[in-house]
Amino acid sequence: MKIEWIITDELRDVSKQEFDLEWNGIYGYFQMTINDKTVGYFPNREFIYNEEGNEDITYWLEELLQANKKLDEGNEYKFDLLSLNLVALEFSKNDSVNVRLFYKETGETIWREHIEFNKFSEEIVRSTNLFIDTIREKNLSLLECNIIKKLIREK
Secondary structure, rough: EEEEEOOOOOOOOOOOOHHHEEEEOEEEEEEEEEOOOOEEEEOOOOOOOOOOOOOOOHHHHHHHHHHHHHHOOOOEEEEEOOOOOOEEEEEEEEEOOEEEEEOOOOOOOEEEEEOHHHHHHHHHHHHHHHHHHHHHHHHHHHHHHHHHHHHHHOO
């Protein structure tokens, strides 16, 4: 499993107060690959100045942390994809983590993959830690924002 993301929002001059009042997430590109199946989009090229991605990275990380927690407790978990509003991801665990991307309306499976739980969990925590470190580098005050504090608590 591999999670890739890049923040395209400009965060350097955003205050904690402004962020908590006016922002609902941190946006950019986000992609998750399990074996040979991929969801999301991460461009494999140089970025253009002022380029904007449309994935809410904080939403992805929050949901994946919740999936990790629920699976560890023996429960299933699913969440809707914001940028692909007709599909969702579903996670369940037997001997390994079963991940299914499916159409919400019909339940039809787009793809299904399996991964060891420890690899799944480690990649989610690694990516979340890297995200928090990146926020720390871009704007230390944002670590006190509600969305980021939630990520810190849940990892």
